[in-house]
Ligand SMILES: [Ca+2]
Ligand SMILES: [Ca+2]
């Protein structure tokens with residue numbers, strides 16, 4: 001079969017992988033990120049004065065990372081591609097062979113990377129053939145992140161953050177997070193230092209992840225800083241344009257940490273925070289909590305609003321191009337919430353939603369549910385199609401320029417789906 005990913009040559013932006021655009025028949029990174037082109041005045045929120053200039057500068061220090069959880073450091077879950085209109089068909093599956101809650105990531109070399117509870121990190125070609133496998137000493141929940149140079153960073157419940165060579169999977173370094181007496185297995189001490197988060201890759205190549213607190217690790221595997229929290233940090237920190245790191249913790253708090261590792265503020269939710277934050281262009285932070293709420297916080301840490309769902313919110317928010325926020329809840333509903341905190345619509349699935357939604361270029365949504373289905377939802381909240389997989393779909397799906405969808409499931413498989 002033909003390769004699922006177009007390596008070179010393009011007719012339109014849709015032929016290009018990731019967020020690249022087609023210029024003179026070549027896929028290139030856009031000169032300015034799309035978010036920087038919109039006026040913050042239109043949002044109605046106060047704009048931090050350094051916002052766009054700081055990010056333009058940061059972006060100019062190097063090409064953006066190839067991929068990570070929620071696609072970029074601001075975690076908006078926003079794709080530049082279009083979801084297929086027709087229900088896609090199964091192209092291939094790969095047995096990992098244990099639950100896949102990790103979300104797949106694409107490299108510009110055309111590899112699909114995913115972690116598994118088998119401890120394996122698998123790299124597959126676009127046609128599902130194994131390129132390499134790396135085996136950690138415990139479960140992998142973490143979504144692999146791929147730096148601009150192709151290096152793959154991924155965490156494991158064995159308490160290590162691993163750096164792997166992108167083409168071969170060869171271990172470059174590992175960083176042991178925390179000083180937990182027991183690193184693998186179950187129990188509070190065995191899980192306290194688990195590296196479940198992303199990691200997130202910053203513009204200078206630094207890695208932001210969680211364990212017994214929040215970690216910033218240099219791209220050579222040395223510690224930049226550790227920010228202690230009162231509970232495990234399982235979710236992936238997000239990085240704002242001014243270098244502020246936002247992270248949630250099982251100590252019920254959401255933290256803002258300056259680029260030097262110093263605490264800026266702490267916002268107290270009423271229960272664990274396992275959702276990862278998403279950051280809007282104007283700096284607004286959206287994050288869910290086990291207290292059933294989705295919070296909108298200002299860059300200064302004030303609550304703008306809270307939207308209450310019927311159960312824990314462990315998924316991470318997606319932010320549409322028009323500012324609508326999409327998030328699933330353990331109550332089984334996928335919510336579309338306007339930027340003022342009012343409900344636009346809710347879509348009911350048959351079980352809890354842990355999967356974080358993807359929003360496509362037209363505002364259509366893709367999300368998994370523990371009812372074993374992957375749903376495509378129209379911008380107005382109506383069902384477009386759904387596909388039944390073999391188990392819970394807690395993994396967050398990704399979409400490529402040719403409409404291929406990759407997602408993992410508790411049945412131990414990574415799925416590739418594509419419409420005819
Ligand atoms: Ca552990
Ligand atoms: Ca709850």
Ligand SMILES: [Ca+2]
Nearest residue numbers: 370371372392
């Ligand atoms: Ca199920």
